[in-house]
Amino acid sequence: MTAQAPTAPRHARSAPPDSQRERAAAQLGAERRRLWLVGVVISLAAPLVPYLTGTWETVWYGVAATPLPFAASVVFFLVFVHLALSIVALPLGYYGGFVLSHAFGLSRQTKTAWAIDWLKGTLVAVLLGTLFGGAFLWTVIAAGPNWWWVFGIAASIAGLALVFVMPYVLVPLFFKMRPLEDVETVARIHALVNRAGAPVKDICTLDFSRRTAEANAAVIGLGRSRRVVLADTLLAEFSPAEVDAVVAHELGHHVHRDVQRLLIGNAVLMWAGLAFAAWLRPLALPLLSLPSLAYVPGYPVLLFAVQLFYLVMSPLLNWWSRQLEARADRFALGLTRDPAAFVMAMERIGSQNLAERRPPRWAEVLLATHPPLYRRIDMAR
Incomplete structure (x- = not known):
């Protein structure tokens, strides 16, 4: 499916499955x-196996033997760990993000473009991982028994800051964001925004078509930084009423303060995990052969523990996410009062994005962050 210019959308009113x-x-x-199952195995094994074989300790003591100050040695080691883990995950990411997407006609990227995006994503992941890892080790050393709640406060503030920074730094890093120039579409979406009572800074378009045939939209940021962003593939392939249905769904998240709810929910989960780790520390450290939480070469073991914790908790988080998404669907129907357009938007998403209409029940319960298409369509009808 070839994307057209955002100012000349197709106004087809039907997209039968x-x-x-x-x-x-x-x-x-x-x-x-x-691929998800293989990825879980890799994400758990990659940090743990090198520790059990002594590889991380060999790297750390090699770095510590250099003239670098202790703090610089820690930073170097953390960068090495996060970069090594990213490289281990590269083959699976390439297969899923490039080979598989091309095989199903979703990706439009060249290998070079995909590699550049991977490098950008890896740099961001290594930077954030190093900052959080360094903050954690410093907090454990400096705060003593209070480490868990001191780090919890710092991580919560950092997570909130990322929500404000994302529209201005992370999104433009991967997409060209431009103000939407289609006057009619801008006026229609502003009217929708006003009816929803969720003011936005501006309405922009993203150049999805350079990378993918998939369509998407979002309302990103909080407060004065909030903006509507529409993929050019959405504008090219969806009718105006279908675009409105998708935008109304995204506005529903902000009217219901779902971003704040998710931030608070993740913070509560993180704090619970930190408190549990502090309580379990006397038993867990000997079991993991760690002399202390601040043992630098043992840092990857902590990454393993975090991965395992969130893997166990992910079904609960995904269930909560599905409830929020279903509520945003109901909001969209109430705001637009056009159930036919909502149904057609879901049908078109299923066709254009190759979204599975009825996944296995176990996958829906354990893995899905959104209700499956058939539930969303049945609800609208």
């Missing part, structure tokens, strides 16, 4: 679930 694309979506969903 294509059985061939539904089969392709089911095949893609099954393949992605297999």
Whole structure:
């Protein structure tokens, strides 16, 4: 499906389910679930196995033997760890993000463009990982038994800051964001925003079509930084009423303060995990052969523990996310009063993005952050 200019959308009012694309979506969903399982194994094994074999200690003591100050040695080691973990995950990421996406006709990227995006994402991940890892080790050393709540406060503030920074730094790092120039669409969305009571700074378009055939939209940021962002693929392929339905759903998240709810929920979960770790420390450290939480070469073991904790908790987080998404769907229907357009938008998302219409029940319960398409369509009807 070739994207057209955002100012000349197709106004087709029907997109009946294509059985061939539904089969392709089911095949893609099954393949992605297999990749998810392999990814879980890699994400748990990659930090733990080198510790059990002494590799992380060899690296750390090699760095510590250099003339570098202790703090610089710690930073170097953290950068090495996060970069090594990113490289270990690279083959799976390349297969899922490039090979598989091309095989199903979703990706439009060249290998070079994909590699550049991977480098950008890796640099961001290594930077954030090093900052959080360094803050954690420093807090454990400096705050003593109070480490868990001191780090909890710092991490909560950092998470909130990222929400404000994302629209201005992270999104433009990967996409060209421009003000939407289609006067009619801008006026229509502003009217929708006003009816929703969720003012936005501006309405922008992202150049998704350089990377993918998939369509998407979001309302990003908080407060005065909030803006509507629309993929050019959405504007090119969805009718005005369908675009309104998608935007109304995203506005629903902000009217209901879902971003704040998710921030608070994740903070509560993080604090619970930190408190549990502080309580469990006397038992866990000997079990993991760690002399202390501040043992620098043992840092990857802490990453393993964090991965395991969130893996166990993810079904609960995903269930909560599905409830918020369903409520945003109901809000969109109430705001637009056009259930037919909502249904057609869901049908088009299923076809254009190869979203699986009816995934296995276990996958819906354990992995899905959104209700499956058939539930969203049935609810609207």
